[in-house]
Amino acid sequence: MFFEVELQRDVKVHARNLDKNGLVSQRFILACLLDELFKEKASEDHGYFLAVTSLKSIGKGDVVDESGNMVFNVVFTCRTFKPFKGEVLQGVARYIFQQGVFLRCGPIRNAYLSSLKMSNYHYVPGAKPAFLSNELSKIESGVVVCFLVLGVRWTDASRDFEMLASVDADSLGPVSLPGYDESEW
Amino acid sequence: MSDKGGRMFTLPTKATPKSSLKSSAGKDDSSAKSKKGRKVQFGTEGSPDVQFNFSSGKSDGKFATPFGKGGKGDKVSNGGKAHVAKESQALELRVESELPENVKCLMDCEAASVLEGIQDQMVVLSGDPTIKLPESFYSGLQYSKGGSSYTNPQSVRKALQSLSKHGVSNSEICMIANTCPETVEEVFALVRSLQAKKSRLSEPLKDALGELAKLKTST
Numbered sequence: 023m024f025f026e027v028e029l030q031r032d033v034k035v036h037a038r039n040l041d042k043n044g045l046v047s048q049r050f051i052l053a054c055l056l057d058e059l060f061k062e063k064a065s066e067d068h069g070y071f072l073a074v075t076s077l078k079s080i081g082k083g084d085v086v087d088e089s090g091n092m093v094f095n096v097v098f099t100c101r102t103f104k105p106f107k108g109e110v111l112q113g114v115a116r117y118i119f120q121q122g123v124f125l126r127c128g129p130i131r132n133a134y135l136s137s138l139k140m141s142n143y144h145y146v147p148g149a150k151p152a153f154l155s156n157e158l159s160k161i162e163s164g165v166v167v168c169f170l171v172l173g174v175r176w177t178d179a180s181r182d183f184e185m186l187a188s189v190d191a192d193s194l195g196p197v198s199l200p201g202y203d204e205s206e207w
Numbered sequence: 208m209s210d211k212g213g214r215m216f217t218l219p220t221k222a223t224p225k226s227s228l229k230s231s232a233g234k235d236d237s238s239a240k241s242k243k244g245r246k247v248q249f250g251t252e253g254s255p256d257v258q259f260n261f262s263s264g265k266s267d268g269k270f271a272t273p274f275g276k277g278g279k280g281d282k283v284s285n286g287g288k289a290h291v292a293k294e295s296q297a298l299e300l301r302v303e304s305e306l307p308e309n310v311k312c313l314m315d316c317e318a319a320s321v322l323e324g325i326q327d328q329m330v331v332l333s334g335d336p337t338i339k340l341p342e343s344f345y346s347g348l349q350y351s352k353g354g355s356s357y358t359n360p361q362s363v364r365k366a367l368q369s370l371s372k373h374g375v376s377n378s379e380i381c382m383i384a385n386t387c388p389e390t391v392e393e394v395f396a397l398v399r400s401l402q403a404k405k406s407r408l409s410e411p412l413k414d415a416l417g418e419l420a421k422l423k424t425s426t
Contacts, residue, residue, distance in 0.1 A: 023312055023313075023378065023381060023382075023385075024312070024314070024315060024317070024318035024347075024351065024381075025310050025311060025312060025313060025314040026310070026311045026313055027308075027309065027310045027311075028309040028310075031411055037408045042234050048339075053335075053337040053338055053339075055338075056338060056339050056340070056341075057302065057339055059341055060340070060341050060342065063342065064343065068307070068310070069308055069358065070341070070343040070347065071341045071343065072318075072343050072344050072347040072348070073321070073340065073344055074323055074324060075325075075349075075355065085255065101313070101321060101322065103318075103343065103350070106302050106305065106323065106378075108399065108400070109302075109382065110382065110385070110386050110397045110398075112350075112353065120392060128343075128346050128347050128349070128350030128351075129343035129346045129347050129350075165328040166353075168386075170397075178214060184329075189264050191396060191397075192277060192392075192397075193386075193388070193396050193398035194395070194397075
């Protein structure tokens with residue numbers, strides 16, 4: 023699910039970036055903020071940072087230490103994406119194995135759909151493995167799948183979310199999104 | 208891995224480690240976050256905790272999962288209906304209770320409209336090498352555009368906002384819009400937390416879905 027979040031960050035600016043009047047431009051502070059968000063990528067509480075949507079305030083610079091760093095407290099709003107247990111999302115099937123399917127969903131690279139949570143589907147091995155249902159709907163690589171989020175896990179090391187998925191309910195399973203190229207996910 | 212029973216997916220409970228960046232949404236995040244472990248159980252009872260673990264890309268085709276080795280799954284359950292009811296309660300959407308303050312849920316179409324606006328500015332922004340967009344921006348934008356099939360996000364919000372006076376939360380409204388349901392039964396199947404209010408929501412939902420159908424883009 024997408025969110026609009028109000029955040030604050032302390033942006034460090036070195037004194038060498040001040041101009042002759044001892045001022046630093048708002049654009050420069052914003053560029054530093056974007057750089058830090060780029061490195062941070064995501065947080066466990068708010069999800070993946072997609073874009074800064076508005077700048078609310080920039081505080082007065084405080085000198086941190088003798089190294090010449092100044093800190094500006096910046097308050098801004100940001101669009102984020104975070105998965106939740108119980109949510110219905112769409113993902114693209116990436117890897118098909120006998121035990122299940124790995125899906126990619128937006129910024130989330132690993133959503134695992136176990137074969138045990140696809141009770142109407144059976145595995146069809148071959149050059150292009152797939153899961154086929156009794157109603158002949160197919161989950162193969164590149165197919166968009168509507169799934170229920172059974173669980174979400176945050177990984178500190180890679181700063182990523184991972185999800186456990188299920189299609190064992192009505193209205194879940196492969197879908198076709200007209201005019202959409204799944205490979206862009 | 209257990210051969211039978213006990214498939215637990217335990218979510219980590221450790222606090223977020225401190226970084227040089229202070230993140231605060233008007234309130235200390237760690238205090239707002241629940242410290243309780245959360246478990247999703249979809250097997251038989253009496254199981255030890257098994258950590259959900261998988262590796263992507265480098266395995267031999269074997270993935271350590273808490274589901275055992277291709278068993279009958281949760282069909283072989285001694286709990287029967289009680290277990291299914293407990294599982295469906297655990298899978299209900301509880302976004303509002305888990306979110307920090309100063310956070311607002313958005314529909315995919317609302318997110319898409321703002322992200323597309325930023326993308327339109329990319330021609331100007333890309334000229335400045337100091338401006339960096341988060342790497343999730345493009346995948347987030349594609350996801351929001353892919354699932355969104357409405358002409359006007361404001362009209363979608365207006366069509367569904369009437370449900371809030373019947374006790375539907377903002378996150379549930381967003382889920383309804385994101386899943387593009389065609390029937391009331393589909394809504395109750397996908398947004399399980401609404402099933403408890405089925406009797407009084409059926410009519411308002413029917414009206415809201417009728418309005419939504421007019422706002423869908425032609426396929």
